[in-house]
Amino acid sequence: MTPRTPRPRERGIPEATVARLPVYLRALQGLNERGTPTVSSEDLAAVAGVNSAKLRKDLSHLGSYGTRGVGYDVDYLIYQISRELGLTQDWSVAIVGIGNLGRALANYGGFGTRGFRIAALLDADAAVVGDRVAGLAVRHIDTLEDVVRGEDVAIGVIATPAAAAQGVCDRFVEAGVTSVLNFAPVVLNVPPGVDVRKVDLSIELQILAFHEQRKSDGHAADRAERTGSPT
Amino acid sequence: MTPRTPRPRERGIPEATVARLPVYLRALQGLNERGTPTVSSEDLAAVAGVNSAKLRKDLSHLGSYGTRGVGYDVDYLIYQISRELGLTQDWSVAIVGIGNLGRALANYGGFGTRGFRIAALLDADAAVVGDRVAGLAVRHIDTLEDVVRGEDVAIGVIATPAAAAQGVCDRFVEAGVTSVLNFAPVVLNVPPGVDVRKVDLSIELQILAFHEQRKSDGHAADRAERTGSPT
DNA sequence: ACGCCCTTGTGAAAGCACGCACAAAGTGGG
DNA sequence: CCCACTTTGTGCGTGCTTTCACAAGGGCGT
CATH class of the missing domain: 3.40.50.720 (NAD(P)-binding Rossmann-like Domain)
Known part of the structure; x- marks a missing residue:
């Protein structure tokens, strides 16, 4: 029975990857509109705002759609990501x-x-x-x-x-x-x-407020510590 | 580095926790409006839609504001989370x-x-x-x-x-x-x-579409596999 | 005052996610 | 035809997240 189940792309794509695929897709569509035929992981990663290694690993979950020494074909990759995301149907x-x-x-x-x-x-x-x-x-x-x-x-x-x-x-x-x-x-x-x-x-606003607070009082003021830790 | 940093509640709250604090806060405000004076991690977790152990660990990053055998004082916890999120200022x-x-x-x-x-x-x-x-x-x-x-x-x-x-x-x-x-x-x-x-x-829609597609073709139809994988 | 019962706070383990660094693979020039 | 160069795909170490499971702590009834 199927001596070798060469499942190069197991049907399990990490959730974190799924969340980024739409970002890649949008970036690719932008490149496509500007007539760019192929793109390297480095360049695409820059546009998408992620690390290139992460991008390559993400794409590798869909299959091997790149060409070493060249990069990814923009049209083809758009199609593959769209299909994976289920966007080929309405x-x-x-x-x-x-x-x-x-x-x-x-x-x-x-x-x-x-x-x-x-x-x-x-x-x-x-x-x-x-x-x-x-x-x-x-x-x-x-x-x-x-x-x-x-x-x-x-x-x-x-x-x-x-x-x-x-x-x-x-x-x-x-x-x-x-x-x-x-x-x-x-x-x-x-x-x-x-x-x-x-x-x-x-x-989202509250998360921003948290970080904003960190920046302002980062080390300066308060440390009010009315947290009840009298030590 | 520094394998043992015996700093009980370091000023570093995990990002994942920060993202959940607003949810807890909202849940607590709901309880407060209904006049609930105290709440257990189990109950609060249920309302917030998370695991109770996760909730306790999250809250433990802010300090020890609960009372064993009883739970958390709703008012006090609202105040502590608000303060941590920087909501005590406008x-x-x-x-x-x-x-x-x-x-x-x-x-x-x-x-x-x-x-x-x-x-x-x-x-x-x-x-x-x-x-x-x-x-x-x-x-x-x-x-x-x-x-x-x-x-x-x-x-x-x-x-x-x-x-x-x-x-x-x-x-x-x-x-x-x-x-x-x-x-x-x-x-x-x-x-x-x-x-x-x-x-x-x-x-968000595309992420939903991905999972939706998984559900529909999950085991049923297609397996179209026009992915170009000729075995 | 004692002891039972409840709930917190937290070690420890398992699971993910990230990013480095490099071998593998393909291109183009000579 | 071979070699140098480019870029992909991925093994591996590291750190963060989640979850379990339980000891420690505190209240309440008797």
């Missing part, structure tokens, strides 16, 4: 919560690059339902299940207030959505098999 | 790019929780300058340097089109900003000492 996306953020997302044309299609915009507010945003009419949240099933929505985007997020998420999951992108500042609870990624402005 | 934030996204950010009232103050909204488009958004008048981008110095802006938020992002970033840095939150889909280049965090919709 994914239907539904956005719930058409407030400021929801509108911004809907108008964020060309979702990165093709690969995604906004199937529907949903909101609970009757005053918003019917509005045309980014060429689509906003539908009532009650149609969520119909939309998900009818449009074969794979990815649900939650841009509602925090209080409504879990409820919307539950309905998405119940209707068969298995990937959720959450912009609401809450930790969503989902059953196994459902992926959730979150984008959270205040968390 | 940070001035300037937002550049008052399009759909910029408006959404500006209106995202109570940035998570206090600790941040929107010092100014800036845009390059004369048609937008002068608009009132979230109670502030949009100012022209040319005033960026004045705003940063005058309002002592510590954190710059970039919500411009990709093409303008690096230029705005350079101006921020030049004016003395050392923390940048970037929503534009480009890799920003900054000198050492400046922190950049990015929030990128399309990257």
Whole structure:
């Protein structure tokens, strides 16, 4: 039985690598638009803002698509990364919560690059339902299940207030959505098999504040140590 | 080096921990609003969506603020985490790019929780300058340097089109900003000492698409293998 | 005052991720 | 045809993260 299973590229790509592939892809598309036919790991790494060894290792997880002494063919690599990320097919996306953020997302044309299609915009507010945003009419949240099933929505985007997020998420999951992108500042609870990624402005700001504080009081002031360590 | 650094709580908090502190903080504030006086690591971990051992280790980096047999005092822990994150002081934030996204950010009232103050909204488009958004008048981008110095802006938020992002970033840095939150889909280049965090919709979607693809073709169809691996 | 029970704080182990440095592999010139 | 040069792909050491498992510590009932 298959004497040698020459699995040069095992079906297990590290999560850290997956998170960087979109960055490489975008960098490559930029090079492509400028007519660059091939690129070395060194150059691509510079554009993508990573270490070249890391880039090579990341790409090696997809297979051996480079040519030693030359570099990588830009077009081919774009294709390979796109395929690996699942962008050679279109994914239907539904956005719930058409407030400021929801509108911004809907108008964020060309979702990165093709690969995604906004199937529907949903909101609970009757005053918003019917509005045309980014060429689509906003539908009532009650149609969520119909939309998900009818449009074969794979990815649900939650841009509602925090209080409504879990409820919307539950309905998405119940209707068969298995990937959720959450912009609401809450930790969503989902059953196994459902992926959730979150984008959270205040968390990012707080992380920056932490480092900023380090820089200012780094060694200078305070050390207030009112932490209760009287020693 | 120095295999035994008996410094119980060195002033070096792991980055992974820093990234989770805001989540704990939010969870604690939720408990606080519901009047919960104390919470065990087990319960808090459940609300925050993490493993309880991880939570305890994270908190241990700040000091020993728990009581064995009881748990953590919610108020006290909120205070300690806030202080560690630098939220006991207010940070001035300037937002550049008052399009759909910029408006959404500006209106995202109570940035998570206090600790941040929107010092100014800036845009390059004369048609937008002068608009009132979230109670502030949009100012022209040319005033960026004045705003940063005058309002002592510590954190710059970039919500411009990709093409303008690096230029705005350079101006921020030049004016003395050392923390940048970037929503534009480009890799920003900054000198050492400046922190950049990015929030990128399309990257998140692409990561979800990757996993989604794994689920669908996981074991079922295709195995198209047009990857050019003829065994 | 004593002892039981609960929960924290933390060694230690396992797993990942990163980056160096180099052998392998392919190109182009002579 | 051979050699020198370029760049990929990767083995390996290092450090960070996560998780387990448990001793130490503290409260509460009797």
